[in-house]
Amino acid sequence: MFSLARTALRARARPTLATSLFNPTSVSLLAQRRALSDEARKLIDNAVKAHPIVLFMKGTPSQPQCGFSRAVVQILDVQGVDPEKIRAYNCLEDPELRNGIKEYSDWPTIPQVYVNGDFIGGCDILLSMHQNGELEKMLTEKNLLLLAEGEGKKE
DSSP states (O other): OHHHHHHHHHHHHSOOHHHHHHOHHHHHHHHHHHOOOHHHHHHHHHHHHHSSEEEEESBOSSSBSSHHHHHHHHHHHHHTBOGGGEEEEEGGGOHHHHHHHHHHHTOOSSOEEEETTEEEEOHHHHHHHHHHTHHHHHHHHTTOBOOOTTOOOOO
């Protein structure tokens, strides 16, 4: 009975498809939310191209603020990525960055990983690539891993 009443309340509180899509206020709010300024796009574009690996995350690599961000940091660490080649941006510090990066990549979640300026994906994609060996292969080909003692640079 209680769950039925709660469902009915949710249905009444939720706008219908017609009112939410064709309401001029909601359309303009959607346009504002989805419009990434040229300046913001350029800043993000420069950021993803400035370092070999760029990570947009919640928190910092030493103090991740979400489990998915922590998982990405751990995957990169397990892979042996050179920490000097990673630049991490804390999306919790800047709401414009937090929303802008989602628009920039057309990817709805954070964390997001870029390698040599190319969007790789979020935690789920990185985990899958780690598990199937694609991530190690890509990082090795791009010389982004720390060399083990006694290893020379591969040509």
